Amino acid sequence: MTQRYWNEKIETMELAEMRKLQSERLVHQVKHMWDNVPYYRKKMEEKGVSPDDIKGLDDLHKLPFLSKADLRDSYPYGMLAMPLSECVRIQSTSGTTGKRVVSFYTQHDIDLWEDCVARAITAAGGTKEDVVQVAYGYGLFTGGAGLHGGSHKVGCLTLPMSSGNTERQIQFMMDLKATILCCTPSYAAYIGETLQEMGYKPEDIPLKAGIFGAEPWTQAMREQIESTLGIKAYDIYGLTETSGPGVAFECCEQSGMHINEDHFIAEIIDPDTGEVLPEGEKGELVFTSITKEAFPLIRYRTRDICVLSRKKCSCGRTLVKMTKPMGRSDDMLIIKGVNVFPSQIEEVLIKDFKAAPNYQIVVDRVGTTDTFEIKVELSDDMFSDTIKDISTLEKKIGADIQQILGIRAKITLVEPKSIPRSEGKAVRVIDKRKLV
Amino acid sequence: MTVKQLSVFVENKPGRLSAVTEALAAADINIRAVSIADTKDFGIMRIIVNDTDKAIAALKENGFIASAANVIAVIADDKPGSMASIMKILYNANISVEYMYAAFLNRDKGSACLILRVDNNENAIEALKDADCKLISEQELSEI
Numbered sequence: 001m002t003q004r005y006w007n008e009k010i011e012t013m014e015l016a017e018m019r020k021l022q023s024e025r026l027v028h029q030v031k032h033m034w035d036n037v038p039y040y041r042k043k044m045e046e047k048g049v050s051p052d053d054i055k056g057l058d059d060l061h062k063l064p065f066l067s068k069a070d071l072r073d074s075y076p077y078g079m080l081a082m083p084l085s086e087c088v089r090i091q092s093t094s095g096t097t098g099k100r101v102v103s104f105y106t107q108h109d110i111d112l113w114e115d116c117v118a119r120a121i122t123a124a125g126g127t128k129e130d131v132v133q134v135a136y137g138y139g140l141f142t143g144g145a146g147l148h149g150g151s152h153k154v155g156c157l158t159l160p161m162s163s164g165n166t167e168r169q170i171q172f173m174m175d176l177k178a179t180i181l182c183c184t185p186s187y188a189a190y191i192g193e194t195l196q197e198m199g200y201k202p203e204d205i206p207l208k209a210g211i212f213g214a215e216p217w218t219q220a221m222r223e224q225i226e227s228t229l230g231i232k233a234y235d236i237y238g239l240t241e242t243s244g245p246g247v248a249f250e251c252c253e254q255s256g257m258h259i260n261e262d263h264f265i266a267e268i269i270d271p272d273t274g275e276v277l278p279e280g281e282k283g284e285l286v287f288t289s290i291t292k293e294a295f296p297l298i299r300y301r302t303r304d305i306c307v308l309s310r311k312k313c314s315c316g317r318t319l320v321k322m323t324k325p326m327g328r329s330d331d332m333l334i335i336k337g338v339n340v341f342p343s344q345i346e347e348v349l350i351k352d353f354k355a356a357p358n359y360q361i362v363v364d365r366v367g368t369t370d371t372f373e374i375k376v377e378l379s380d381d382m383f384s385d386t387i388k389d390i391s392t393l394e395k396k397i398g399a400d401i402q403q404i405l406g407i408r409a410k411i412t413l414v415e416p417k418s419i420p421r422s423e424g425k426a427v428r429v430i431d432k433r434k435l436v
Numbered sequence: 437m438t439v440k441q442l443s444v445f446v447e448n449k450p451g452r453l454s455a456v457t458e459a460l461a462a463a464d465i466n467i468r469a470v471s472i473a474d475t476k477d478f479g480i481m482r483i484i485v486n487d488t489d490k491a492i493a494a495l496k497e498n499g500f501i502a503s504a505a506n507v508i509a510v511i512a513d514d515k516p517g518s519m520a521s522i523m524k525i526l527y528n529a530n531i532s533v534e535y536m537y538a539a540f541l542n543r544d545k546g547s548a549c550l551i552l553r554v555d556n557n558e559n560a561i562e563a564l565k566d567a568d569c570k571l572i573s574e575q576e577l578s579e580i
Contacts, residue, residue: 168471374444378445383501385443385480386471412477415447417499 003276006122006154007115010262011317015310018318022265025290030054030063033298035120036081039074040066040298059348060265060288061276065299066361071101071241080104082294092140093240093339103142103240111242112291115258117150117236123258123315124234125211126180128155133189135169135183136214138162139249142244143214143337150246156180164185166194171258184337185217185225185233189368193230202230210374211236211339213245215337216325218434221368222254235324241300242287248322253314256321262293266320267299282307284329285322286378303330333431335363336370336407342428345374345409348400352393353382360419364432373410374401377419437561437571439504440488441551442482445501448474454501456481463494468577469539469551484509484551486578502515508552509539509577510562511570515546522550522569529563531556541572 006271013021033040043064046049069375071079080087082104089105105113106429126132132151136143139218144162159178162168168197169191172178181188188210195205207229213236225233237257238245247264259266268283269276277283285302289295303327333340337405342361349357358364358377363370376397384390390413398411446452459578460467462484469484485491488504495502512518526533533553541549549572554560564571 006567124456206487349459378501380501380503383445383503385441385482385503386532387475389482390478390480391475413445414478415445415499416501418447 004122004395005126005317006119010098010260011119011258011319012408013262013318015318016294018261019057020272021262022290025262026057026060026265026288027051027054028376029288029290030298030411032081032293035115037296039070039078040064043070057265060267060299063288063299065274065301066285066297067301068101068241068303070380071112075100077103082106087294088231089145090140091142091145091240091244101240103243105243106293108294109243109294113246114147114149114153115248116238116243116246117146118153119260120155120211120234120236120246121147121150121156121180123249123259124180124211124232124253124277125252126156126209129181129254130154130156131159131177132156132180132182133159133161133169133173133178133207135161135163135181136186139365141238142238143182144185145209146238146244146246151180151182166191170195170198173206175397179206179208181207181210181229181231183210183212184214184310184368186215186231186336186368187214188225188233190330192225194370196228202228205230207231209234211249213237215334216433224368236320237325239302241295241297241302242289247287251313251315251317255313256309258313258317258319260310261319264289266308266322268306268377269301271303271305271319272299279310282387285325301329303328305329307415329412331429333361333363333429335372338405338407339405340372340405344404345401348404349376349395351401352397353379357382358417360427361429362432363430365434369409370382370433372407373412375412375414377416378413379416437508437565437573438511438557439484439505439574439577441507441549441553442483442485442491442495443503443505444483444495445451446472446479446481448477449480453481456495459484459494459498459500459562462492463490465494469537469549471535471537471551473535481489482535482537482553484577505553506557508554508557508564509541509572510550510552510564511572512548512550513546514548517550519550521567522537522564525563525567525569526552526560528555529559531560531563533569541577 023377034051047064093101135146138144188209210233223235234247234250236245238247242270265288267286271284285304288298305327307319360375394411397416401409444543466486471482492502532554536552539549
């Protein structure tokens with residue numbers, strides 16, 4: 001296989017040169033934030049740092065962190081670094097208004113984002129000869145928009161399918177000979193299973209590669225997807241806060257994701273102390289976006305736990321590689337590709353029960369699909385001697401959860417004190433999925 | 437003229453009915469009527485006992501959710517058509533029956549006792565009395 005890069009100069013840049021580029025961009029970005037984002041300027045002042053203290057990469061550790069809580073506090077415009085008139089787009093995370101993150105883009109930001117995704121598509125073997133089926137959700141979610149834009153950039157024929165309607169996905173895939181599929185890994189697995197049930201063999205399917213992300217998936221899942229669809233399956237990483245998918249992507253070696261370091265500086269920190277850890281150590285991934293104009297983030301804590309490696313990659317790229325996230329340093333769960341915080345569920349229960357009941361979230365994976373159950377201890381107040389009333393309560397909670405999270409949960413009412421407690425504290429989350 | 441019925445929330449898993457009845461037995465409660473309504477995940481056990489308050493206290497102590505409701509206990513002749521006539525009386529009075537079941541109360545041979553949970557106790561009692569149906573009071577219940 002011939003090695004191909006979307007941007008060979010950047011993707012194979014020597015480390016010293018890359019660090020120089022990152023330093024220049026960092027200095028500029030810190031000044032941009034200081035001048036245009038009072039929220040971050042205040043944080044810098046509190047820490048006693050000014051743009052003059054930041055001369056390059058080695059000074060990065062002096063800067064204050066940003067977290068999801070900061071984005072929430074400054075919602076919606078507090079982190080905006082450009083006049084709104086210069087912005088052309090927003091994208092947003094799933095979640096309640098309380099947890100929602102809205103990210104702004106100038107046209108320049110969109111161009112750079114699409115460029116990052118173009119690198120990922122190229123690394124997966126994509127060229128302008130390819131037909132790219134984008135089966136990520138379109139809309140506020142960055143998955144659809146990101147892969148769509150990247151596919152255009154490469155010049156592929158783009159099928160903007162969005163997610164769902166599997167029958168139609170398959171019809172277009174077969175009729176228009178899609179060669180690259182982009183969606184969540186669980187949806188890819190589902191499409192694969194459906195094709196298998198319909199009697200298609202991997203060699204009958206025109207696909208040659210897939211780019212899958214937005215939720216955790218295992219090596220076993222990769223193998224299953226690869227064998228049922230007859231493709232190579234590549235991982236892609238990103239988060240709405242830092243633009244979307246394309247922050248990091250897998251190459252033919254399929255052993256971790258190259259981070260687009262010319263746009264994002266990656267650090268690994270100890271989630272408890274905030275101390276920067278040396279390469280190869282496991283910790284929380286922190287990103288600084290050094291090229292974004294509208295919504296630049298400095299030292300943004302992703303809460304994803306992973307390891308960075310600069311081991312030479314056989315693909316020739318010199319960009320640092322990150323492992324798949326191995327877990328979270330907060331309590332966020334990713335269920336069916338959607339970010340779920342237990343506190344969101346608690347809010348719904350408090351509203352529907354008019355008190356805080358004990359509850360437990362049980363997540364599992366049956367085949368390749370996540371199952372999501374919420375067990376709630378029934379209280380005296382909510383009990384009724386008729387099934388009808390209790391079923392109505394269950395349905396109400398179910399509908400409210402779906403409205404908030406956008407995904408369906410099975411609601412199970414259980415007896416009081418039946419949810420196990422450890423040291424008096426209820427165990428809120430049981431995640432039975434084996435994702436690492 | 438109603439009797440008190442006890443309702444208990446029971447999860448659908450082995451051992452729960454045993455636990456409910458054990459708790460009642462330990463408190464020396466006699467069960468006079470029982471019915472279980474079940475769904476996929478849980479059931480509601482409805483019981484008529486000789487001492488409702490004591491039974492509720494015993495169940496709560498054992499971690500169960502239990503509540504009391506007023507239901508109607510009506511005597512029906514043990515012959516074809518007697519239940520149909522009671523239903524007809526209620527239907528004609530525009531009473532909706534939420535659920536019903538039979539009790540283990542044989543006051544005398546040739547009669548049966550039905551427990552009725554309706555949407556309007558007052559109207560139901562009036563309609564049944566007008567039709568000369570025999571209702572059982574809480575007092576009578578404890579004496580049977």
